[in-house]
Amino acid sequence: xxxxxxxxxxxxxPEGAIASLNCTYSDRGSQSFFWYRQYSGKxxxxxxxxxxxxxxxxxxxxxxxxKASQYVSLLIRDSQPSDSAxxxxxxxxxxxGATNKLIFGTGTLLAVQP
Amino acid sequence: GAVVSQHPSWVICKSGTSVKxxxxxxxxxxxxxxxxRQFPKQSLMLMATSNEGSKATYEQGxxxxxxxxxxxxLTLSTLTVTSAHPEDSSFYICSxxxxxxxxxxxxxxxxxxT
Numbered sequence: 001x002x003x004x005x006x007x008x009x010x011x012x013x014p015e016g017a018i019a020s021l022n023c024t025y026s027d028r029g030s031q032s033f034f035w036y037r038q039y040s041g042k043x044x045x046x047x048x049x050x051x052x053x054x055x056x057x058x059x060x061x062x063x064x065x066x067k068a069s070q071y072v073s074l075l076i077r078d079s080q081p082s083d084s085a086x087x088x089x090x091x092x093x094x095x096x097g098a099t100n101k102l103i104f105g106t107g108t109l110l111a112v113q114p
Numbered sequence: 115g116a117v118v119s120q121h122p123s124w125v126i127c128k129s130g131t132s133v134k135x136x137x138x139x140x141x142x143x144x145x146x147x148x149x150x151r152q153f154p155k156q157s158l159m160l161m162a163t164s165n166e167g168s169k170a171t172y173e174q175g176x177x178x179x180x181x182x183x184x185x186x187x188l189t190l191s192t193l194t195v196t197s198a199h200p201e202d203s204s205f206y207i208c209s210x211x212x213x214x215x216x217x218x219x220x221x222x223x224x225x226x227x228t
Contacts, residue, residue: 044219
């Protein structure tokens with residue numbers, strides 16, 4: 001059973017701080033990794049994708065991938081109350097294959113305190 | 115980012131009737147789309163994979179005769195909930211797979227069956 005695990009939280013950080021969200025996955029053959037943000041009552045929104053080891057930065061967001069440790073993280077710098085949402089880690093273990101299904105973690109609830 | 119639309123955004127129907135939900139990729143072609151269901155405060159649940167020009171692949175436990183999926187073109191997939199019952203009331207979300215490797219979600223359709 002391919003699994004993606006996240007701490008459900010809530011993760012509470014003060015406004016302006018760095019929020020660090022973590023994710024581990026079980027399938028060592030996984031190729032593609034994604035972070036989605038989901039506000040309550042809304043659908044998920046893709047905020048980061050990462051395919052190779054190391055860091056990828058986009059604005060206030062940095063995704064980090066360590067395939068040897070089977071670990072993906074998302075850092076949010078200068079956290080704002082508007083960042084308060086559930087963050088979903090997703091892994092594609094069959095990139096380019098027949099299905100391209102994503103395996104989702106259960107999500108981490110982030111609460112940024114003003 | 116890519117844009118995926120869904121229609122309708124919400125629908126109320128009577129028990130025993132059928133409801134059709136449309137999912138469109140507006141600025142890219144999607145050979146594969148996915149249909150999810152999400153109950154309040156629960157994780158996304160993949161229902162089926164929709165492939166253009168072929169039959170959908172359903173996840174275990176999802177009734178294919180109840181949830182009819184048609185992927186008639188590279189930009190449109192439809193989900194029809196047949197003979198709807200109150201327990202089918204949920205938030206239905208589609209996603210479209212882009213050949214860059216990313217999946218983009220539609221805004222979702224909230225179905226209430228009375």
